[in-house]
Amino acid sequence: MSSSDSIPGLPPGPAPRATIADVAREAGVHASTVSRALNPATRGMVTEGVAQRVAEAAERLGWRPSALAAGLRTRKSRTIGILVPDLVNPIFPPILHAVETLLAGQGYATLMANTANDPAREALLIERMATHLVDGLMLASAAAGTGALDLCARFGIPAVLINRRMPAGCGATSAVTNDDHGGIGLAVAHLLALGHRRIAHLAGPEGISTAMDRLSGFRDALAAQGLDPDAAPILHAGAYTAAAGQAAMAALLAGPRFTAVAVANDMLCLGTYDALAAAGLRVAADVSVTGFNDMPFVDRICPALTTVRIQHAAMGRQAAEILLAEMADPALPRRDIRLVPELVCRASTAPPNPDAPCP
Amino acid sequence: MSSSDSIPGLPPGPAPRATIADVAREAGVHASTVSRALNPATRGMVTEGVAQRVAEAAERLGWRPSALAAGLRTRKSRTIGILVPDLVNPIFPPILHAVETLLAGQGYATLMANTANDPAREALLIERMATHLVDGLMLASAAAGTGALDLCARFGIPAVLINRRMPAGCGATSAVTNDDHGGIGLAVAHLLALGHRRIAHLAGPEGISTAMDRLSGFRDALAAQGLDPDAAPILHAGAYTAAAGQAAMAALLAGPRFTAVAVANDMLCLGTYDALAAAGLRVAADVSVTGFNDMPFVDRICPALTTVRIQHAAMGRQAAEILLAEMADPALPRRDIRLVPELVCRASTAPPNPDAPCP
DNA sequence: TTGTACGCGTTATCAG
DNA sequence: CTGATAACGCGTACAA
Numbered sequence: 001m002s003s004s005d006s007i008p009g010l011p012p013g014p015a016p017r018a019t020i021a022d023v024a025r026e027a028g029v030h031a032s033t034v035s036r037a038l039n040p041a042t043r044g045m046v047t048e049g050v051a052q053r054v055a056e057a058a059e060r061l062g063w064r065p066s067a068l069a070a071g072l073r074t075r076k077s078r079t080i081g082i083l084v085p086d087l088v089n090p091i092f093p094p095i096l097h098a099v100e101t102l103l104a105g106q107g108y109a110t111l112m113a114n115t116a117n118d119p120a121r122e123a124l125l126i127e128r129m130a131t132h133l134v135d136g137l138m139l140a141s142a143a144a145g146t147g148a149l150d151l152c153a154r155f156g157i158p159a160v161l162i163n164r165r166m167p168a169g170c171g172a173t174s175a176v177t178n179d180d181h182g183g184i185g186l187a188v189a190h191l192l193a194l195g196h197r198r199i200a201h202l203a204g205p206e207g208i209s210t211a212m213d214r215l216s217g218f219r220d221a222l223a224a225q226g227l228d229p230d231a232a233p234i235l236h237a238g239a240y241t242a243a244a245g246q247a248a249m250a251a252l253l254a255g256p257r258f259t260a261v262a263v264a265n266d267m268l269c270l271g272t273y274d275a276l277a278a279a280g281l282r283v284a285a286d287v288s289v290t291g292f293n294d295m296p297f298v299d300r301i302c303p304a305l306t307t308v309r310i311q312h313a314a315m316g317r318q319a320a321e322i323l324l325a326e327m328a329d330p331a332l333p334r335r336d337i338r339l340v341p342e343l344v345c346r347a348s349t350a351p352p353n354p355d356a357p358c359p
Numbered sequence: 360m361s362s363s364d365s366i367p368g369l370p371p372g373p374a375p376r377a378t379i380a381d382v383a384r385e386a387g388v389h390a391s392t393v394s395r396a397l398n399p400a401t402r403g404m405v406t407e408g409v410a411q412r413v414a415e416a417a418e419r420l421g422w423r424p425s426a427l428a429a430g431l432r433t434r435k436s437r438t439i440g441i442l443v444p445d446l447v448n449p450i451f452p453p454i455l456h457a458v459e460t461l462l463a464g465q466g467y468a469t470l471m472a473n474t475a476n477d478p479a480r481e482a483l484l485i486e487r488m489a490t491h492l493v494d495g496l497m498l499a500s501a502a503a504g505t506g507a508l509d510l511c512a513r514f515g516i517p518a519v520l521i522n523r524r525m526p527a528g529c530g531a532t533s534a535v536t537n538d539d540h541g542g543i544g545l546a547v548a549h550l551l552a553l554g555h556r557r558i559a560h561l562a563g564p565e566g567i568s569t570a571m572d573r574l575s576g577f578r579d580a581l582a583a584q585g586l587d588p589d590a591a592p593i594l595h596a597g598a599y600t601a602a603a604g605q606a607a608m609a610a611l612l613a614g615p616r617f618t619a620v621a622v623a624n625d626m627l628c629l630g631t632y633d634a635l636a637a638a639g640l641r642v643a644a645d646v647s648v649t650g651f652n653d654m655p656f657v658d659r660i661c662p663a664l665t666t667v668r669i670q671h672a673a674m675g676r677q678a679a680e681i682l683l684a685e686m687a688d689p690a691l692p693r694r695d696i697r698l699v700p701e702l703v704c705r706a707s708t709a710p711p712n713p714d715a716p717c718p
Numbered sequence: 719t720t721g722t723a724c725g726c727g728t729t730a731t732c733a734g
Numbered sequence: 735c736t737g738a739t740a741a742c743g744c745g746t747a748c749a750a
Contacts, residue, residue, distance in 0.1 A: 020743065029721090030722080031743090032720080032721065035745060062513065066431070066742090068744090069743035070744055071726090072428050072431055072742090072744075074745070087453075087456040088655075093446045094447055109472070125463065128463075297660065298656075300661065302660065378726090390729095391728095424728075425727050429728050432730080433742085
């Protein structure tokens with residue numbers, strides 16, 4: 001009975017896919033021999049001549065192993081999932097790109113999904129990935145607490161965090177993040193060196209680890225220079241969006257005076273530029289602005305943004321490497337990688353202008 | 360502290376996945392009944408009470424169906440693949456985002472991969488997706504001919520093209536593209552209305568359908584106004600990158616004079632800006648520039664780019680809808696959707712300046 | 719070195 | 735309406 005016979009009850013598929021049994025028949029060997037001959041790990045168990053015959057037969061029939069059948073047997077899908085909050089946020093594509101490239105090189109397929117920062121959606125997607133038996137999961141979106149990690153644990157899926165850390169104590173998961181604390185310090189040091197003393201901080205949304213780390217880095221950097229962090233104007237934006245940045249910056253401008261602002265995120269800077277323009281202030285000339293991320297094209301905006309560059313690609317690559325390593329050996333100690341950022345000086349910062357308008 | 364670190368009574372470590380047989384035992388029915396009760400399509404075949412008991416048992420055991428086992432049986436993985444040339448190119452994230460969102464809503468998982476515009480890599484990735492038994496494939500990267508589509512046909516995988524069309528005659532595949540021909544016409548009409556008569560075209564790489572369509576649209580738009588297309592300076596960039604744009608623009612500037620340039624792609628415009636600056640020319644004031652795509656943040660560059668806006672998200676959404684429809688009914692006629700673009704006027708275009716320097 | 723036998727978890731079919 | 739049974743395609747102890 002040939003496997004290409006139509007199976008009663010199943011719709012007549014257009015493609016009569018060859019199975020391992022077909023290859024076995026074609027090569028004049030048994031199916032298990034085919035399996036051994038074609039699996040690199042077990043090729044040694046078979047005679048050179050047989051291996052060749054099998055390979056030729058497989059080629060002739062255009063046979064492709066079914067990852068589903070193999071996975072069902074091995075409990076491994078050679079598939080890895082990655083969850084990002086919002087693909088349209090330009091910091092994620094480079095990460096995703098690096099991840100996919102590395103995983104593809106190791107023979108893994110990448111299952112991608114957007115959570116839209118919605119915990120319920122995130123949970124649903126994780127379940128779906130569990131259903132698809134992903135071998136590992138990369139979370140760039142675990143903003144809303146430990147729910148996602150709990151799910152991974154329940155499904156027994158190895159996980160790694162990207163650009164996010166859980167609160168201290170929940171350290172059972174590796175994370176690859178940027179050194180946000182030190183990064184914002186670079187920006188503050190730069191502003192101080194330019195002569196600024198009244199520096200504001202436009203912080204990210206409360207509860208997000210990058211926002212908290214950058215805020216504390218900002219305060220510590222001021223304190224290190226003998227300035228009082230409590231005297232600095234500080235405001236949290238509602239989200240990492242241009243609109244939220246504009247609103248927050250407008251509010252900041254209504255408060256105590258400052259000559260420079262260290263912003264927690266490039267996207268917020270776009271709104272910051274708008275708010276300054278609306279207030280009749282010039283970036284750099286009247287108020288210096290620093291960003292964070294060095295996302296694509298901020299070197300092209302007007303004026304070019306001085307910002308803290310994150311190693312996006314390295315982040316994705318390292319996270320993927322760590323995940324693969326922990327999949328191979330779950331007993332491996334968890335890691336907490338902080339990549340070191342770098343300040344990129346452009347045109348949005350300048351010495352304080354004593355003649356600047358009000359703020 | 361995680362809530363799931365230990366379930367009392369169960370051994371810690373790798374999660375003991377429940378199977379359908381466990382649920383059947385728990386609910387006191389047969390495995391087939393469980394399958395029927397939990398599958399929305401067959402729920403009607405079981406008693407209400409039984410369905411409820413089964414659902415509860417499944418919930419109690421935390422059972423998740425194995426997509427692998429189900430797929431092995433049904434020959435459907437509820438997974439769809441999407442190939443993009445380069446995730447870092449900002450036109451793709453919105454497309455991918457829209458695709459994933461729509462597919463997720465229909466219960467599909469999205470397998471994503473970068474081809475890096477490498478046909479060999481593309482072929483490998485398609486094979487891998489075939490291996491994973493994707494139910495359909497979306498190709499945003501079929502630049503190098505019909506090889507990809509041949510593979511899909513051989514594996515019997517329904518496919519849809521995004522932002523790319525095959526040469527006429529290869530029309531066995533649906534495609535969702537932008538109306539590139541008409542789109543560049545909008546840009547040319549705008550430049551003509553401003554008073555420009557010597558308009559150049561910085562074209563995209565030869566052999567890419569978007570580049571060819573935009574080029575012919577450019578020529579037709581000139582001809583429609585009684586201008587001679589053959590007199591217009593035209594040069595192909597080597598790739599859709601800023602660097603290629605800069606090189607091509609520099610070459611264009613060395614040729615016959617023009618007061619405006621319709622560029623085939625926003626990314627090329629970035630290089631165009633550089634080349635103009637290097638030649639001591641001001642964008643808009645000396646040479647008007649139009650782009651194509653309206654990719655993120657070109658409204659923020661200096662000067663803000665006048666460009667042709669593509670409906671990226673709609674492109675992804677429509678393509679996904681078409682793919683799902685054709686998967687459901689392969690006999691459906693193939694479609695060739697052209698989305699209509701829109702001109703966005705910003706600051707990179709102005710009336711011709713008679714006093715401009717040389718070009 | 720190769721063949722045999724079985725199981726991975728699910729669904730389709732047929733019998734009751 | 736439900737139970738029993740047989741695939742789906744492959745990997746792998748175990749036997750030969």
